[in-house]
Amino acid sequence: MRSGRIGIGLELDAVHLKILQVLRENGRISVAALAERVGISRANAYTRFEALRADGAIKRFTAEIDHVRAGLGITALIFVTVRQQMWKQFRAELARMPEVEYCAITTGQHDAMIQVRVSDVAEVHTLVTDRLAGIPAVKATETVFILDEVLKRPYVLPSDGPRPQRRQAPDPSPAEVPLGKMRFVGAAEGRAALRKE
């Protein structure tokens, strides 16, 4: 049942998820050892491993590198407001900036968030004023520095432990939760369908 590339492709069962769970913690484990840890035969492990890879559930294997040791101790987030209908150009420019590790299009007052890693704070300034500001697609930016990366999980999976669903019966004496302080920010006006522009 791999006619094209449409649909769900592979239905992930509990065993698949367990394989992913092991693999994301130790991407270099041998399939034999993987089989043992998951509790299946080696042949089965090979079959499922290959299926996960072919299906795209596993996109790639990678080494997590200590950027500080690698000489890139400064991490910053740059929130970018992009001029409408210039997304293509913006994406193209991003691809040419090696210090950009991550870029996501978001709802809210900004249009995109990019994460960069450089060796010192001055480089962030150079990057934003000389490179980003020079892109016509960039209307405005807002930069914050990352002081500490508290938590970084390789990848979140549905099987990752208790996922408390919506509270069925609220506490008899509901805690004084400052709901008014919880804001959800939708997309800015005029940004209905900007994906894959």
Add this chain to the structure above:
Amino acid sequence: MRSGRIGIGLELDAVHLKILQVLRENGRISVAALAERVGISRANAYTRFEALRADGAIKRFTAEIDHVRAGLGITALIFVTVRQQMWKQFRAELARMPEVEYCAITTGQHDAMIQVRVSDVAEVHTLVTDRLAGIPAVKATETVFILDEVLKRPYVLPSDGPRPQRRQAPDPSPAEVPLGKMRFVGAAEGRAALRKE
């Protein structure tokens, strides 16, 4: 020269960086194949590979998983304002939330940014109002959704291509760069030393 764990430990040369470059694109490559691609002997590759691992330059190997295929198609960023001197509690609570993939402490108007992956938008709401709002350390939150992840590099390295330094001689006719629109946001008041509280 590995007395304790202090100092730079290992001085990374060009070969080390090339090894990291290969490994972050293909974390499961054999050391033999790695040696060939880098252009060194197998013995040397084993030595350096082990040194990078022992030194911590390579933190771990991991599988990149397609979260959509894994059933977690919704990604959101939650910007959190944390009550001073309650960071420890905040961190502890985060560790108990499996849907949190990333958390960084930032400068700017918020104190932390967390990235979560869930299966539907309703879960984000539940997460923020039921779980996050229930943590005393959390003063306020602001949530945005990620519409598309444009770029995701395994890890940025200093050797990743041309890193244009500060422009030596500016263009004769300087482009009309809206510098006034480029904001740098420092830490909020009273947050001098909040790392590792």
Add this chain to the structure above:
DNA sequence: GTTGAAATTAGTACGAA
């Protein structure tokens, strides 16, 4: 989906340059 054996490949331990 499992087990067990053959073929291949990976990892280790040397001495030499």
Add this chain to the structure above:
DNA sequence: TTCGTACTAATTTCAAC
């Protein structure tokens, strides 16, 4: 340090159950 080789151990493939 790095390289090359030989040796040992492990993994992957493939077969039959």
